[in-house]
Amino acid sequence: MKRLITLSALPALALVAACGQDSAVEETGDALEERADAVENIGDDRAGMLEERADEAATDAREDALNARAEEIDDIGDERADAINEVADEME
Numbered sequence: 001m002k003r004l005i006t007l008s009a010l011p012a013l014a015l016v017a018a019c020g021q022d023s024a025v026e027e028t029g030d031a032l033e034e035r036a037d038a039v040e041n042i043g044d045d046r047a048g049m050l051e052e053r054a055d056e057a058a059t060d061a062r063e064d065a066l067n068a069r070a071e072e073i074d075d076i077g078d079e080r081a082d083a084i085n086e087v088a089d090e091m092e
Contacts (some may be wrong), residue, residue: 029091037083044079046070 022030047067054066 025091029088032084032088032091036081036088039084040077040081043074043080047077049073 050066050070050073054063054070057063057066
C-alpha cells in the first residue's frame with residue numbers, strides 16, 4: 001500500500017533533508033542519549049517494583065525501608081542518566 005505525503009509534512013521533510021546526515025560523533029551522542037533513557041527507565045522500573053512491595057509490606061518499618069531503597073535506586077538511575085547525557089551533549 002502506497003502512502004502519500006501530505007502537504008503539511010513537506011516543510012518538515014525539507015528541513016530534515018537540509019540538515020544532512022549526522023557525523024559519527026553526533027550518532028554516538030544520539031546513541032548515548034538513548035542509553036541514558038534506558039538507564040533511567042531501568043531505575044524507574046526497579047524503584048516501582050520496590051514501591052509495590054512496600055505497599056504490601058507487613059509492617060510500617062518494612063514499608064519505610066523499601067520506599068527509602070526505591071528512592072535511592074531512582075536517584076542512582078537519574079544520576080547515571082544525567083552523567084551519560086552530559087557526555088552526549090558534549091558530542092553535539
